[in-house]
Amino acid sequence: MTDMRSLPVPDGLAGERVDAGLARLLGLSRTAAAELAASGAVRMDGHKMGKSDRLVAGAWLEVDLPDPGGSVLLVVSEPVPGMRIVHDDEDVVVVDKPVGVAAHPSPGWTGPTVVGALAAAGYRISTSGSAERQGIVHRLDAGTSGLMVVAKSEHAYTVLKRAFKERTVEKVYHALVQGHPEPTTGTIDAPIGRHPSSDWKFAVVADGKPSVTHYEVLEMLPAASLVEVHLETGRTHQIRVHFAALRHPCVGDLMYGADPALAARVHLARQWLHAMRLGFAHPSTGAWLELTSQYPDDLASALDTLRDGYR
Secondary structure, three states, rough: OEEEEEEEEOOHHHHEEHHHHHHHOOOOOHHHHHHHHHHOEEEEOEOOOOOOEEEEOOOOOEEEEEOOOOOOOOOOOOOOOOOOOEEOOOOOOEEEEEOOOOOOOOOOOOOOHHHHHHOOOOOOOOOOOOOHHOOOOOOOOOOEEEEEEEEHHHHHHHHHHHHHHHOOOOOEEEEEEEEOOOOEOOOOOOOOOEEEOHHHHHEOOOOOEEEEEEEEEEOOOOOOOEEEEOOOOOOOOHHHHHHOOOOOOEEEOHEEEEEHHHHHHOOOOOEEEEEEEEEOOOHHHHEEEEEEEEHHHHHHHHHHHHHHHHO
């Protein structure tokens, strides 16, 4: 029994070898992708493709994947160091994601992914969603650490996608932002869309999507403030964009205007932002499930450096 995936070749994979492109697009190891091509399971515009053939942007790609028991086991060559499983049952798995790991494969990303790490650990996840985002009901930036839930069953995927859409999931982050936001408790309600002059950034723009961030300052330091953030919506880079718009970017977030000298002083190579609490109604039992995560070493060290510098 097979599960056929059918999709156009993304522009970012134009010219890639079939085995390399499939590995990135579907979260497979390159060896597994090559084996699929050798077995005749890969077609582009109706023609069977060999592992060394080249992908063409916009061409229609069809891949016959093994489908044991209704879910696809994605395979990568190695697991992701530092990724912990904090909850696991028949419907969902919750991971504590380290920095430098993307949620799922995507064109242009060659690093590790949550989907791939789960596959390497032997997890089977929901096949719902697009081919490269199977089981993914929400995402964290590669440069943001913390808690992320992945659907294992089709039922869980449907229920959790609805829960995120209806904003019944509790998503709590801690961020260390430059300066001192005023007021110390507030709501940032500002639409977010693509940055007008940068393909990789987002910004507060008049025609953006509605975006709402609630925050409370937990601790003030002379150079920065530790804030707790509750997301009402879940736009890409939402916390980073909203605090940058207030002129209080996350410490270390050079993409959004953070002070490089301060980042260097606390030895931080990414934004100080951590998804530290996640709560939702279990998709099968309805019982409230809430998980928490401690600050990873780089964020804890940066915070301690600022605290120690002013004692």
